[in-house]
Amino acid sequence: MSQKLHIVGGGMAGSEAAWQAAQAGIEVVIHEMRPETGTFAHRTEKLGEMVCSNSFRSDDDEQNAVGLLHWEMRTAGGLIMAMADAHRLPAGGALAVDRDAFAAAVTKSLLEHPKISVERSEIASLPGDGHWIVATGPLTSDALGHAIRSETGTEALAFFDAIAPIVYADSVDMSTAWFQSRYDKGETAEERTAYLNCPMDRAEYEAFIDGLLAADKTEFHEGETAGYFDGCLPIEVMAERGRETLRHGPMKPVGLTNLHAPDVKPHAVVQLRRDNALGTLYNIVGFQTKMKYGAQADVFRMIPGLGQARFARLGGIHRNTFLNAPSLLDAQLRLKSRPHIRFAGQITGVEGYVESAAMGLLAGRLAAAELQGRRLPSVPPTTATGALLTHITGGAEAKTFQPMNVNFGLFPPVEGLKVGRRGRRDRYRAYTDRAKTDWAAWLRHG
Template sequence: MTETLHIVGGGMAGSEAAWQAATHGIPVVIHEMRPHVGTFAHQTGDLAEMVCSNSFRSDDDEQNAVGLLHWEMRAAGSLIMEMGDRHRLPAGGALAVDREAFARGVTERLRAHPLVSVETGEVTTLPAEGHWIIATGPLTSGALGQAIAAETGTDRLAFFDAIAPIVHFDSIDMSRAWMQSRYDKGETEEERTAYLNCPMDKPTYEAFIDALLAAEKTEFREGETAQYFDGCLPIEVMAERGRETLRHGPMKPVGLTNPHQPDVKPHAIVQLRRDNALGTLYNIVGFQTKMKYGAQAAVFRMIPGLESAQFARMGGIHRNTFINSPTLLDDRMRLRSRPHIRFAGQITGVEGYVESAAMGLLAGRLSAARLAGHEIPTAPHDSAMGALIHHITGGAEAKTFQPMNVNFGLFRPVDGLKGGRRGRRDRYKAYTDRAKSAWTDWLSAYPLRQSLDAA
């Protein structure tokens, strides 16, 4: 009889790992502490709940590394990508989803699978035996975090993540705002009008920056230092780096024309993206914040069109935990001191929903093969998944290890390609062509269903 795979954490990584193992015949138990033990960021007890954003970022699989990761996951039968596609929302070239419907869909599919069971309750220690995947994400509970620290002999590493606020659409003044994607990007009218835009003139922008800098912020506890992940910087931290920083970041006034004043070029633009299929909720793009709630409402209502905004959720900041994977994990994501335990997801030092789910996919497949009596190699280095796992388990410098999104800088160079801006499209296309070939070959060489049947 096949042994059971235990997965601690029902987020993106844990859900994908469970799906990969179960669909290849392995019994799985997901241990999820929610809703009995909550976190700062989560609102429900659903599996794969999205908290920071509702976007999987670019879906371009020829010119973008995360889009390539989407492609690889779809090719491997990813549940996260299937549900992302099923509950997709208009977002230009990005893949954004209705977060509540997405999480419900993942939860229903996993709970309906005959080989998957979900046990609610907190796991507080590292298991001494069995087959386990720790996929507790950045909000690992204090007790389990202490157990991991005790086992590894190192302090927990941490950075801070911020969450953007969500606004009720019917509270937005559409006589000042308008719908348009940058450069009208998208194949359909719905895609070309996927974002809601609020323009600012220069005096309004300057007053907004002043208010951001002066607003009351969440203070860190004694002994904590504010080390942020660059991809989720609070807007007030960006503003502190220079008054023009936001105009060159999330508020850049390019690729958009205000139909209310077509002859006036905005000095800055705030964008909001649909957060649910009904179109009743919109999140403010790039506006992660550590301002206190009262300050948020006052500052964000300075944005033209949001003067009467009603917030479904305010922004916030929370502490994330990750391990020093280059020193602690082998290339199959196993804890070197306890090889019956694998780690997957954001706790390994990858950043982003897609990257987390991808590491869960790989951990699930490697575990399924092992439980069937086979060892298979980890993902090929030239694939997006392989480039990412190679980085976190050995390619990164351990002393300066920080969370990382997938990007083409992690890929081995392709010989014979010229550098520079003009050669970038050809170089990225060469990376994606090589990656797709390597990933397809790996999936064909190690078909888990056949391995399990043989076992």
Template sequence: MDGRLHIVGGGMAGAEAAWQAASMDVPVTLHEMRPRVATFAHRTGDFAEMVCSNSFRSDDDERNAVGLLHWEMRAAGGLVIATADRHRLPAGGALAVDRDPFAAAVTAALRSHPLIEVAEGEVTELPAAGSWIIATGPLTSGALAEAIRAETGAASLAFFDAIAPIVHAETVDMSVAWAQSRYDKGETEAERTAYLNCPMTKADYEGFIDALLAADKTEFHEGETESSPDPTPYFDGCLPIEVMAERGRDTLRFGPMKPVGLTNAHRPEVKPYAVVQLRRDNALGTLYNIVGFQTKMKHGAQVDVFRRIPGLADAGFARLGGIHRNTFINSPTLLDGRMRLKSRPNIRFAGQITGVEGYVESAAMGLLAGRMAAAEMLGRDLAPPPADTATGALVNHITGGAAAKTFQPMNVNFGLFPPIDASAGRRGRKDRYKAYTDRAKSSFREWLAGQS
């Protein structure tokens, strides 16, 4: 044993785990296979590179579960959330970031830390000794995935995940589109205009749906389609638009293409039948991603179908969408309450590979795993935060709160929290959510205070 904490994977979870452990004066070796071993989705070798979105979602810490998770990570000195705050973009009530400077800043912070060393190259086996955290995310390399399967004796669960396309802002026709966040959310003009909106008439929408359903789609391997005897499921929070359209012609119009809370600046008297939103993707405002438009269409079909959207007839794409198979372990079966692999307690798992979904959730599990591992190496046992906190609710869900047989990736939500005491009387939804966040903040402060 070399007295160092070894972390495999430099994504959101691994980066945060390394920062937390080093902040507790525990030396860390951060193993990252990129850029030596590439993935189809990543473009660089930077840590915490954002792939499918540039958003950390709602930043409302009083009535939103993910906003509460932001608050807890800030309170715990999280590197990922602090860096996101420094590189945030106008996005109404959401926390969106300028993805490239964000990843570069996380990378610089980790590489310059005196207690963190970076080891480039692929880890292909589960280590027999030492303290390790596996935070390889949904694109775990084949060799390491096989090592995990061999150790656990159970196949990893899997789901398909999709990436939305990114458009060059200068190619959006602003005589058709207009800038406005839904319900004009945002404290500044920049935040209220962080979204571009492309309106559709009923005829536009019906034609778009027809083209979408008829387009060439990505072909899957045997056993990876919805019609297979044991199909790999999609994660409902990141469904391809084609799958949503197949569930009903109006599904998109009541989902990512809903026209509510928006007024066409060019024709305010006409209510759109549907609206496609684009969200600013970088600080320069030169790139916009199409919100909710994850897709499994082939690239040529994407260009044809997306240019049917009013305002995008001449759209230029900085990146087209894509789909890939993500893997995650059956955490309720395999992990203990300290996120350790039951069969090899020297190894913890963190991030999306544990079955949490989303950048914020992944970073939060890295934060917790890094603190737990460092505490253990310092001769202390650190219990997870109470289950009435956002972090505690997530780790409780993946380490036993969820049913192992039906375990699926999960975003943080108030349904994972212990119910508010009914004796407090009936509450409206907003008041109830505020009660959840007030209780959580109090519990999280106590948990942090107990570590000093």
């Protein structure tokens, strides 16, 4: 039996799993089907390509669960976080990156590692022996998806995911739009240009909602029953839930002052976040969409400041698949029916770049230990990584299992915690302090 570790998929989870195992001294082969076989969402053959947002969300490791997950991955020598930090863009309290430079750096790091090789071919079936991690993400190929469904005896669960459009910065009308981070976060000139803002008065907002609701949209095949992940809803779906929904969501006007009319409070604001280091590309924040391409251009050009917008990429929607992990995976992320195969990333039912990479980090370490005849101690459920692992491998109810972002609701309560006047801030700080102590101890003993 081969002592190499084979990883299917070179996205966030697969890249991180390969790095962790190789750093532990294991020979790794990454099987990436691109560019031989493409997907709806990918544009390049790079490893670690970001296909949706360019943001890893909040980087606050004291008050935010995903920020804590950033900290845990950095502490574990994670490749994804190291490359994100190296190619960081100003984004207030969020960790946003130059997506092309980030993917290029991830690819370079993996290709130059002496323990890692990459094979550009599709794996269409589940292997019968060896040591494998399947990290194909939500865009698993049809052939491999069919093999997984045949093995598990169930229909793969699925949901729809959407992508937001990207605009060329020089096509934005700066006599209408202005640079400002919400609540003026950021002190440097670069940080102050992290976000572009396009204001709407009430009439413009109402017309925009009418345009959204009337636009031609992608229709799904008859019998398609997959739902949407609530953390990435298309804007049309939000608008259908009520005309004010967007104004209290991605288009909320709070924390912003119109540079061109400081005494006039906008009824709504569309924000665009810098998407590359040059500042030539901006993505429309929260504007995932299922509108057809022609309709998108017409509707988005209704936004003040975007009347002549040129799009580097229009939005889109695709079907994501994931396992019913609580019933199929053990606490080591192994497929119960074939324990020589681990799963990692979004296919396990975690949602988000960081969560996917974290499960890759864990799968890589667990596989490396197994190959070396070691067994790692259980990951403490008090950590962000452990809370996610516990949720997907038994903490969640299998019958109602849906994709999940990391959040403090997954953490066990802190025993004996006395919350002061700051309430939630004290509680979250207690969670993060405990998590950091327990994660550091786990790394020392692992």
